[in-house]
Amino acid sequence: MDNLREQLHYFLFDRDGDLLYEIGAVAVAYGIYKIAYIILKNTVFHPIPTFPYPQTRDENFKVIKNALEEGTLPKIFRPHFFPGSTFSNFYVITDFEIMKEAFSKRSMSNRQFSERFECTIKNMLRRKDYHEIAKSILDENDQLLKNGVGNLAGIAEGRYDQFHKKIRAQWHDTMKRLVGKNKLAEIIQASTENVCLHLERLGSDPSGIDPRRIFMNGSINVTSGLAFGINYDFEDPEFLKIADYVDSFFVGVLHFILKCICNNALPLWTLIKKNHENHEKISQSDFYNKLWLKTPLKHFEDALPLFHSYVFKIIKEQQKTLDPANPRNLLDTLLIEASRDPEWGYFTLAATIVALYLAATDTLANTLTWLSLVLADHPEVQEKIYEELKSAREKDNDLIKENCPFTRSVLLESRRLNPIAETLVHVASEDTQVKGFTFPNNSQIIGSLAAVMHDPKNFPEPSKFIPDRFIDENGEFVNDPKVCGFSVGLRNCIGKSLAIEEYFAFGTSMVENFEIKRIAGNMDIADHPGLRIPKDDIRLQFIRRKNKA
Numbered sequence: 001m002d003n004l005r006e007q008l009h010y011f012l013f014d015r016d017g018d019l020l021y022e023i024g025a026v027a028v029a030y031g032i033y034k035i036a037y038i039i040l041k042n043t044v045f046h047p048i049p050t051f052p053y054p055q056t057r058d059e060n061f062k063v064i065k066n067a068l069e070e071g072t073l074p075k076i077f078r079p080h081f082f083p084g085s086t087f088s089n090f091y092v093i094t095d096f097e098i099m100k101e102a103f104s105k106r107s108m109s110n111r112q113f114s115e116r117f118e119c120t121i122k123n124m125l126r127r128k129d130y131h132e133i134a135k136s137i138l139d140e141n142d143q144l145l146k147n148g149v150g151n152l153a154g155i156a157e158g159r160y161d162q163f164h165k166k167i168r169a170q171w172h173d174t175m176k177r178l179v180g181k182n183k184l185a186e187i188i189q190a191s192t193e194n195v196c197l198h199l200e201r202l203g204s205d206p207s208g209i210d211p212r213r214i215f216m217n218g219s220i221n222v223t224s225g226l227a228f229g230i231n232y233d234f235e236d237p238e239f240l241k242i243a244d245y246v247d248s249f250f251v252g253v254l255h256f257i258l259k260c261i262c263n264n265a266l267p268l269w270t271l272i273k274k275n276h277e278n279h280e281k282i283s284q285s286d287f288y289n290k291l292w293l294k295t296p297l298k299h300f301e302d303a304l305p306l307f308h309s310y311v312f313k314i315i316k317e318q319q320k321t322l323d324p325a326n327p328r329n330l331l332d333t334l335l336i337e338a339s340r341d342p343e344w345g346y347f348t349l350a351a352t353i354v355a356l357y358l359a360a361t362d363t364l365a366n367t368l369t370w371l372s373l374v375l376a377d378h379p380e381v382q383e384k385i386y387e388e389l390k391s392a393r394e395k396d397n398d399l400i401k402e403n404c405p406f407t408r409s410v411l412l413e414s415r416r417l418n419p420i421a422e423t424l425v426h427v428a429s430e431d432t433q434v435k436g437f438t439f440p441n442n443s444q445i446i447g448s449l450a451a452v453m454h455d456p457k458n459f460p461e462p463s464k465f466i467p468d469r470f471i472d473e474n475g476e477f478v479n480d481p482k483v484c485g486f487s488v489g490l491r492n493c494i495g496k497s498l499a500i501e502e503y504f505a506f507g508t509s510m511v512e513n514f515e516i517k518r519i520a521g522n523m524d525i526a527d528h529p530g531l532r533i534p535k536d537d538i539r540l541q542f543i544r545r546k547n548k549a
């Protein structure tokens, strides 16, 4: 013991040399070792390679396509958006089987949502006097008002938990009920007629139009039909208001998501704002809001109370005639649920309906716009569809899908050739094994649907438009699940079957009623940060057919 004490004394005080220097040297060596360890672990020894994944969809698609052609696209990779992402826990899956297995797991079916996300939303609601708005419209004794804001994770947010499953179940129940009563077909038919009316009015102009706005309106109207049972005329001032809210949301939604991500990712939590007399705490969210104040984020945050107020007014109206035994539309179903489940607060309910408007609009409008472009380039395909629809109608005036194999093949091929979106971000809620690889807890995962649909292993000559790609030797249409534009698994697109119905109805009426000609633009992809969509210089002419089918 004495020996040890002596040795320590010698080491610290008696020998030559500067102790601080030595401690410093050890610390630096340890630091270098740690950095080298992290770099090597995340590069050379990481089981998943990094790969470029540009932000804008035009660049992104180019990179993915090239890699698929060269056979160099990894089945899973970590995107290098910027150098630091080598160390991030972000993954992109490009292989269909891996994606299917991953997204069928509950632990891989969450969205990003956290206490900080909730705070961002709460702060926004506070700034907008949201509670006062709801109070001024809804009745004082309204159960919805008593429930408060409710669960802040709407239909496209939050964990894959009991509440999320309930929302999905209620949506699908409503759909089934409406299909059973033939209501859904009526709603879509009414919108289809409106779409054709406007294509004729505006699209016959020889200089052509970008038809997106008309398709967007068609989709907005279907959502209004489902949610509230209202079929608007596209020029109705109430309808124009909704279309305006939807537009404002699109201008700002990416900024809002960016703000939530910054809030979630950065360590900064509360700042102290000093003003002359007192110290006031401001949250990180308020701080970013000040930075973003004059940007499109403002459009988003300003549109939110307006859009929600609109929903509150309809709620108040609809409650007067609500029959709990006989829900007429989605809003009725949700109001009945809110009367027994306090998680359904006024924010949850309005946000769910607004999310459906948003999710349904841009996606479907651009899918239809790609279809119109493809058809414009292939007049012979238009004619073949036209003839098929004509004879299908002769058999049965209601268009029975089974009688239209070629049409269905073309519709599916256009969706395959022109995928609109990748999946939203999925978040792992625990370490999860998928085909031998462990996605760590909290990792974020995107499924590249474009990669699956353009992989030559899944679809030979994937860049070619092959109209009868999905017709078998007996002339029957055969669906292929690898055309997976609605994603796969537990968190796939909730509106998939509705979108397919709308796409069929709008697409077939377009060909039955018009010859489509391209006047300007091409198939180039816009430099959009979220969706893979045509550029806005496209112009198409819709010439009314003389012998309508």
Ligand code: HEM
Residues within 6 Å of the ligand: 103, 111, 155, 156, 157, 223, 355, 356, 357, 359, 360, 361, 363, 364, 367, 420, 421, 422, 423, 424, 425, 426, 485, 486, 487, 488, 491, 492, 493, 494, 495, 496, 498, 499
């Ligand atoms: C052609 C049209 C559409 C396409 C290509 C499309 C595609 C997608 C995709 C790729 C996702 C992400 C799935 C994932 O992260 O795994 C999604 C989610 C979603 N879609 Fe669609 N969609 C379309 C139309 C619609 C329609 C018409 C509605 C509703 C009326 C809708 C409602 C939603 C909702 C609510 C989500 C979020 C689901 C969740 O987080 O649980 N979509 N959609």
